Amino acid sequence: MVAWSDMTQDVLAHITSFLPFPDIYRFGAVCKNWRSVSKLRWHPPAPLLPWLVLEEDSEIKKRKFYSLLEAKHYSIEILELQGRYICGSSYGWLFAVDKNITGILINPFTRECYELPPFPSYNEKSNVTTLLEKVPSDYIDGPRGYTFEEMQTLIVFKAILSHDPRDRSDFTAMILFGEINTPAFWKPGDSSWTVVDGPKYRMEDVMYFKGNFYVISSMNVLHLVEFEPGPKLTEVGPRIGKEGCPEQRYLMDFNGNMLFIERYCEDVEGLTITVGFNVIEPNLEENRLYEWFDIDDYALFLGRNSSIFVNSSHVAKCKKNGIYFTDVIDGFADRCQDLGIFNMTDKKISTFYSVKVFPPRIGSPIWLTPIL
Structure with missing residues (x-):
């Protein structure tokens, strides 16, 4: 034996x-x-359900995670994440930024790590001082307010990867940063981030799809990120959705299909609460839009992460034809408490996490596919 x-x-x-x-x-x-x-x-x-990355426990200096499959919390000591704000998730890696506006890309469970250059925060496109001037004075240095240093960590709205760094060393990181979520990219070996030139209105999501990066704007315009001869945004495809209506817009690669997802919210007793989603496929070759009314056995996971889909028939406790969502804190919100599952069949919303209120400084809970 x-x-x-x-x-x-x-x-x-x-x-x-x-x-x-x-x-x-x-x-x-x-x-x-x-x-x-x-x-x-x-x-x-x-196959597994994504985990939620939560706040850092300030007393024991451990990062909190929540396993959806087990309905269980884990507190894990990850020195590299102490005092950092999580601003993105791709392929099991996290983007984290500190008060000096320097960032890292890390697999929190293997501790593999890339040091990132300082984010491009102090230039004509984005300035933390400009952001501060737009915040009510009682938010600053108040009992629940932000210090200047803490506000700096919010300079990056979202960050994603083109490829898993474990598979390809020539991956590209793309961020949306600053006052209007301007795109910028970095590749291993670069000494700084390269800002992508584009229209002067707000970008809401970025995705990597079939060899290219795409960005969706608040004007419902889809843009292709072109790298040569100089990095710029080029409008592609049809105009998507209804301008100005959704609270948030998402892009994702769903089994080789590009999906555009609108998130609708309502004000309920002073809180912005999600009430529904629309799922649309923009066909770039046909220059047409196709609305999706269901996603069959699949579930989508949306938030500040690279959007994730899971086949519920392969994973226990995953609700099919559902959209799992976390709140997206944009700027200096008081708290985060809008999390749930939208059922595309009956259009109802249910909960997956009982504790809904998070301290303001941690930003949004973020989905992560854990890997070793």
Whole structure:
């Protein structure tokens, strides 16, 4: 009989392909051999629900996570994330920025990390001082207000990746930053971020789709990010949706289809609450729009992350034909408490997380697909 600790790596790797992420983590804690296998990528991991990245526990200096599958919180010490604001998530990696407007790209569970150049905050396109001037004075240095340094961390609205850095070293990071969410990009080896020239109105989401980056604006205009001869935004496709109506707009790659998703909200007792979504496919080749009324067995996960979809038939406790959403704090909101699941069949909204109010300084809870 072969001892459990001496089982061959191919057999152990096959076993891990059936395990959800927390169990792979526990698997790797058994012994040295099992730990080395837990880091291999011979087999794709078992399908899983994304986790929520929550606030840092200021007393124990650990970052909080919430596993949707287990309905369980985890507090994990990640020194690199201490005191940082999370502004993006892609392929299991997090973008985090500190009060000096410097950022990192990190896999929070393997601790692989890239140091990012300072974000392009002090230029003609975006200036923290300009942002401060637009904030009511009682928000600043008040009991629930922000200091100047804390406000600087909000300079990046969203950040995504073109590829998983574990698969390709020539990946590109794209951010939306500043007063109107101007696009800028960085590649490993670059000493600074390169700002993309474009129209002077607000951008609301960015995605990587079939080899290109696309940005959607508050004017419902879809833009292609062109890198040569100089980085700029070029309008493509038909005008999408109704100008000015949605609270938030999202883009995502859904099984090779580009989707544009509108989020509608209403004011309820002074709070902005989500009431519904529209899902539209902009066909760039035909220059036409197709409205989707369901997504079958799939679920979408929207927020400040690169949008995620999951096949509910492969994952326990995942509600099919649903849109899981987190609040997107834009600027200097008091608190975040708009989270839920929108059912595309009956148009009703249910909850997935009971505690809904988060401190203002952590920004939005953000979806993350955990990887080792």
